[in-house]
Amino acid sequence: MYPLPDNEWQRVIDLADYDLDFSALQDTFKDLTKLAAKVTGTDISLINLIDSYTQWSIASHGLDLVSMPREDSVCQYTILQPDSLEVKDLQLDQRFAQQWYVADDPHLRYYFGIPLKSSQGTHLGALCVLDPKSKELDPEKIELLHIIAAEVVSRLNIIREVAYLKRQATELEESKKRVAHDIRGPLGGIISMAQLVTSSGSTIKLHEILELIEVMQHSSKSLLDLADEILVNDDKWHHRKQDSVSHEVFHQARFKEMLEKLYAPQARAKGIDLSVSTDATTELLPFSRNKVLQIAGNLISNALKFTPQQGWVRVSTKLTDEGTYNLLSLVVEDSGQGMASDKVAAILKGEGTSSHGTAGESGYGFGLPLVKHLVETLNGQLRVGSTPGHGSCFEVSLRQPK
Incomplete structure (x- = not known):
């Protein structure tokens, strides 16, 4: 069994909260890896984030x-350290001597890594430098690496904040549309009652006028409450720059592209046929990407882990009109080992434990519980169907605002 931080559950939750597309961050951090390599005089530098299954x-x-x-990475040990991890010669360390990057090209020997510490105190991954030759880093260079690692985390926090602002801006826009719709009712009532008073002339009684005025007052108060809602939200956002809260279009076609880019190489490496399909009639309808990539990624990683060579993993998405909202359906099926009913029940209770995959992959036990946690935080539903020896099917349903 490979090592885990004591706060592993909180760590994977914190990483999921960043809601990152691991395939789209190279341009944001490339300069920092180049700087780290230049500072230390090493050939290689990496910024790695570690989820339940994979080092990205x-x-x-x-x-x-x-x-x-x-389980093949060095950085899995770095996130266990409070400050840093140095391995003078990877070839002499039994944990890494047989790994491809040591035994084969690029024949790495030296490693130095610094944990990437979130504001919650968990280690999301590591900034590391590596070289085919042994190195000796002086304290000044190590201090510069710590500064670079802090900048990595700072940029990750900015990415998360921008994503949060985008979601809030979208919700604000939806709120304005709803408020505009809600205003029509009270305003129409006030106009109708005013017309009734003026058209009735002297025939209308005083008590009838007072009753109408009372109803108009209630309608007016409703309008004031709605106006307050608009003003409070506008005051909250009017200082934000438009480019920082611009709406990000995310739909099934984009989702499919991201999943294929991230997980097709893993499937090919294990000899598994991975396919991702969308509902052609709704694949360009926008929906919120909030945590969806993390949910799908963990389910796909789990499916790849428990599916043998020459097997298959199928992912499908669909967006259905449910009247006041759209329903996003995500299905991940595999031809893998399958599970007994008691293990399925344990997963649905958030009590699932892990085991080794079909190619001996290490199990950490947090992937599927994390999926259940994320689905529940989004008020969605997770259904699991599985039979030992006949694969598994995970279906996630999430309500999406229109």
């Missing part, structure tokens, strides 16, 4: 690396 290299210098299984 979101930026790299000197080595074209996108991802690797978590």
Whole structure:
């Protein structure tokens, strides 16, 4: 069993909260990996984020690396350290001597890594430098690496904040549309009652006028409440720059592209046929990407883990009109080992435990519980169907505002 931080559950939740597309961050962090390599005089520098299954290299210098299984990485040990991890010679360390990056090209020997610490105190991953030759980093260079690592986290926080502002801006726009719709009712009532008073002339009784005025007062108060809602939200947002809260169009076609880019290489490496399909009639309808990529990614990683070579994993999405909202359906099926009913029940209770995959992949036990947690935070539903020896099917349903 491979090592885990004591706060692993909180760590994976914190990473999921950043809601990152691991394939789209190279341009944001490339300069920092180049700087780290230059500062230390090493050939290679990586910025790695580690989720339940995978180490994602979101930026790299000197080595074209996108991802690797978590259990094969050096950085899985770095996130256990309070400050840093140095390995003078990877070839002499039994944990890494047989790994491809040591035994084969690029024949790495030296490693130095610094944990990327979130504002919650969890380690999201690591900034690391590597080289085919042994190195000796002086304290000044190590201090500069710590500064670079802090800048990595700062940029991650900015990305998260911008994403949050975008979601809030979208919700504000929807709120304005709803308020505009709600105003029509009270305003129409006030106009109708005023017309009734003026058209009735002297025939209308005083008590009838007073009753109408009372109703008009209630309608007017409703209008004032709605106006307050608009003003409060506008005051909250009118200082924000428009480019920082611009609406991000996210739809099934874009979602499919992201999933294929992230997980097709892993599937190919294990000899598994991975396919992602969308509902052609709704694939360009926008929906919120909030946590959806993290949910899908964990389900796909789990499916790949428990599906043998020559097997298949199928992912499908659909957006259905449910009247006041759209329903996003995400289905991940596989031809893997399958599970007994008691294990399925444990997953649905958030009590699922992990085991080794079909190719001996290490199990950490947090992937599927994390999916359940994320789905529940979005008020969605998770359904699991599985039979030992006949694969599994995970279906997620999430309500999406129109």
